[in-house]
Structure formats: structure tokens, C-alpha cells
Amino acid sequence: MIPSNFEFVRAGSVDEALSALTEHGDEAKLIAGGHSLLPLMKLRLAVPGVLIDVARLTDLSYVKVDGDEVAIGATTRHFELNTSQVAKDEVPLLAHVAGLVGDPQVRHRGTIGGTVAHADSASDVPTALLALDAKLIAQGPKGKREIAIADFYLGFFETVLEPDEMLVEVRVPKLGSSVGWGYEKFVRRENDWPIVAVAAVDGKVAMANMAGTVIRASATEQALSSGASIEDAAASAAEGTSPSSDMHADADYRQHLARLLTKRALHTAASA
Numbered sequence: 001m002i003p004s005n006f007e008f009v010r011a012g013s014v015d016e017a018l019s020a021l022t023e024h025g026d027e028a029k030l031i032a033g034g035h036s037l038l039p040l041m042k043l044r045l046a047v048p049g050v051l052i053d054v055a056r057l058t059d060l061s062y063v064k065v066d067g068d069e070v071a072i073g074a075t076t077r078h079f080e081l082n083t084s085q086v087a088k089d090e091v092p093l094l095a096h097v098a099g100l101v102g103d104p105q106v107r108h109r110g111t112i113g114g115t116v117a118h119a120d121s122a123s124d125v126p127t128a129l130l131a132l133d134a135k136l137i138a139q140g141p142k143g144k145r146e147i148a149i150a151d152f153y154l155g156f157f158e159t160v161l162e163p164d165e166m167l168v169e170v171r172v173p174k175l176g177s178s179v180g181w182g183y184e185k186f187v188r189r190e191n192d193w194p195i196v197a198v199a200a201v202d203g204k205v206a207m208a209n210m211a212g213t214v215i216r217a218s219a220t221e222q223a224l225s226s227g228a229s230i231e232d233a234a235a236s237a238a239e240g241t242s243p244s245s246d247m248h249a250d251a252d253y254r255q256h257l258a259r260l261l262t263k264r265a266l267h268t269a270a271s272a
């Protein structure tokens with residue numbers, strides 16, 4: 001299908017993007033890689049009147065160490081995160097997961113800001129970020145604010161971002177190579193979105209596609225902190241989840257996958 005007509009604004013700076021957002025209000029949408037927004041527009045599930053292109057804001061494209069955190073600019077592409085030496089050294093889980101997003105074309109266009117803001121519960125990078133307790137930096141007309149990723153998602157395609165705000169940075173703790181991690185992504189075909197995915201790092205476990213948002217496996221985390229074995233802790237991974245049923249998997253199968261992939265991810269993390 002063909003998207004409905006829209007006006008196109010290319011932002012030359014964050015300030016330009018923000019003033020265009022303020023000017024056009026609810027009618028406007030940012031576009032970065034376009035790999036999630038354009039499919040929605042073609043299906044007319046999104047019909048923005050104005051697209052504000054932030055893809056060329058290269059000053060928001062970086063992966064760097066800042067104190068005891070790694071800071072990642074919002075327009076950093078999945079490919080850049082996957083190949084960044086800083087990410088590989090300091091937050092290898094995230095570098096690895098960025099390399100599992102779609103195919104090379106998707107990874108060369110899609111951005112970390114786009115995948116976080118899109119709020120699809122099947123997304124890989126947000127799952128890793130949730131396990132890492134990432135902080136998100138949003139900027140609006142009143143300045144910047146920090147949002148814990150655990151507080152960011154309200155539901156499917158829904159976040160706490162205001163219409164006049166944009167994500168400018170993602171921050172994760174520097175973990176180095178001594179902290180074990182595991183990521184398990186179950187797909188029907190190579191390069192697909194996960195049917196279920198699980199990220200485990202430092203006693204924290206997050207899951208994709210097990211609810212309307214990416215979620216933490218709280219019962220598993222509690223069991224681990226009380227000294228339970230990996231097998232026993234993973235057995236409770238599906239507690240409190242509400243996965244959907246679709247042509248790829250029904251809810252029961254997804255819950256089975258959550259337990260199995262959690263066990264595998266925890267074993268990988270423990271063996272590092």
C-alpha cells in the first residue's frame with residue numbers, strides 16, 4: 001500500500017527537530033531509520049501529516065564511555081552499535097544483540113532511538129536495555145529529562161514520551177568483560193523478529209514478546225536472589241506474563257519458550 005500524503009521536514013539539529021515537533025504537535029512524527037514507521041504508514045496504521053527526519057543528526061550518533069556508563073546517541077544505527085569497540089568491551093550484551101536485529105540492510109538503517117521509541121514488545125535491543133537497567137534521555141522544549149527504561153513503556157506502541165519530546169541518548173552501566181551475560185532469540189527463520197527472546201545479565205532477566213511491552217522476569221530474578229538454582233529460577237520465568245497467540249506460536253508455547261530460553265540464557269551468563 002501507499003502511505004497517505006505527508007509533509008517532510010529535514011531537521012538540521014535537535015533544536016530544529018524539537019521546534020518542528022512543537023509547531024506541528026500530534027500531527028507530526030519523527031522518522032529515523034524508517035524501518036518500523038514506514039511499514040506502519042504503508043498499512044495506514046500510522047498517518048502522520050508531517051514527518052520530521054532526524055536520521056542525519058550525526059551529532060547524535062556515537063557510542064562512548066562517560067564515567068561509569070556507556071552513552072549511545074539516539075541516531076546510532078544497529079550496525080554501529082554492533083561493531084563499536086567501546087560497546088564490545090564495556091557492554092558486550094548490547095553489541096551482540098544489535099547484531100541480531102533483522103538483516104544487514106535493517107541494521108544499517110535502524111537506530112537505537114527508533115527501536116526504543118517504537119515500543120514494540122518483540123524488539124531485541126529494548127529487551128537487552130531493560131535487562132541492563134538503561135536510562136533514556138529525552139529532550140523537549142523545557143530541556144532534558146532522564147527516564148528509567150522500566151518506567152518508559154506504557155503498552156504496545158505506547159511510551160511516556162510527550163509529543164514534543166525526542167530521545168537523544170541511551171545510557172547503560174559499564175559492565176566490562178567480567179560480567180556474564182546471555183541472549184536467546186527464538187525465530188522461525190534467520191533475521192526474523194523474535195517469537196520470544198530472553199536477555200540475562202548480572203542476575204537480571206528481560207523478555208521480548210511475553211506481554212504488551214518488554215518485561216522483566218521478576219519471579220525468576222527473585223528466585224535467583226534467594227539462591228535458587230538456575231533450573232528452579234527459570235521454571236518461574238513465565239509467571240505473570242500475558243503473551244499473545246498468533247500464527248507463529250500460541251501463548252502456552254511462548255510461555256514454554258520463556259522458561260527454556262531463560263534457562264539457556266542464565267547458563268550462558270553463568271559460564272562466562
Ligand SMILES: Cc1cc2nc3c(=O)[nH]c(=O)nc-3n(C[C@H](O)[C@H](O)[C@H](O)COP(=O)(O)OP(=O)(O)OC[C@H]3O[C@@H](n4cnc5c(N)ncnc54)[C@H](O)[C@@H]3O)c2cc1C
Nearest residue numbers: 032033034035036037102110111113114115117123124167
Ligand atoms: C525487515 C525488518 C526486519 C526487522 N527485524 C527486527 C528484529 O529482528 N528485531 C528487532 O528488534 N527489530 C527488527 N526490525 C525493526 C528495526 O529494528 C527498526 O530499525 C527499529 O524498530 C526502528 O528503528 P528506526 O530507526 O528504523 O525507527 P523509525 O521507523 O524511523 O521510527 C520508529 C518510531 O520511533 C520514533 N522515533 C524515531 N527516532 C526517535 C527519537 N530519536 N526519539 C523519539 N522517537 C523516535 C518514530 O517517530 C516512530 O514512531 C526489523 C525491521 C524490518 C523492516
